Amino acid sequence: MSDKTKIWLSSPHMGGKEQEFVNEAFETNWIAPLGPHVNGFEADLEKYNGVAHAAALSSGTAALHIALDILNVGPSDIVIVQSFTFCGSANPVIYRGAEPVFIDSEEETWNMCPIALNNALEDLSQKGLIAKVKAIIPVHLYGMPAKMDEIKAVASSYNIPILEDAAESLGSTYKGTFTGAIGDMGVYSFNGNKIITTSGGGALVSSNKEWIDKARFLATQARDDAPHYQHTQIGYNYRLSNVLAGIGRGQMLILDQHIEARRKNFERYQNLFSRINQKGYAVKLQPGLENSFSNRWLSSIIMDPAENKGKDREGLRNFLQEENIEARPLWKPMHMQPVFQNAKYYGGDVAAKLFEIGLCLPSGSNLSEDDWARIETKIESFFS
């Protein structure tokens, strides 16, 4: 191993004001899963995303879990989930005792294929199972908005609500609307590697006030309005801490700068690979739709060895590792995960192929010029 400092795929990037907000929480003794920073952070999220209501929660996974509860997902129900994603999109379906049914991706955005979705709903309908389908979870992977109009058209023809997993796409827009605010509910994540972070955290957003009020209620152990502790239903301990919400408020001030930096990273890779492709290679960056705007959370490539003189993504990943540069294969689809081996799946091999040939490259908003010199030199030498 080299003694070079590690270049991370995506690392936390503080702007400077976070510490002040955290200090304020200490000075006012609001060290609890409620307080002015929680309210302030929610207001920031509502304003930024143009969505009426936001509940700040302990993680994106917790937000999805609570959303499924609000949509009355229970044992023997079905939830349709994009297969090409992180397990946080799918695990909450299992927490509710329900069954995930996975859908393949399409090649234009790498997200849920509306045609495969339609096939799934048609088939479930024929099997008499459509009444069990309680939600559809499309994901905006690596920041790229999914084909929401097409997905919404299919969903509404069966009257099934859409829960957007916008964990990776805070700040991305589709036809002018922020991801998370397009479906019936949306989820953001503020985990350490996301575009902004509260170290760990998440949010559930919706234009439906009742739902978000209910999310806050469920996230604080479903406490009824009584002087003693009284419960008429099962809740969760999923509220975001006021200390961490302080970090979130600081991060919201620099979200746009982070998006700009990440989009510059993407451009830089575009330039790098267009130089490399002139030498007979065919490396492709994540595509997308014309009328959508990606925050470019992670710059990701696909490189088919058949089009790249036999060079493959594991070769590149290991080569970068030598220089202590972190890169990671694209998400392994959920329908290929041992834990979901018995789950239903609709589609072809688009997601499987993306996993086989795809790689996420260092994409932090805090990459230095020195980091970039190392990344570019190493990638260029791999292809020379």
Ligand SMILES: *Cc1c(COP(=O)(O)O)cnc(C)c1O
């Ligand atoms: C990060 C992530 C989640 C989960 O968010 P956490 O805050 O880590 O629980 C869910 N879905 C996707 C697509 C993610 O990338």
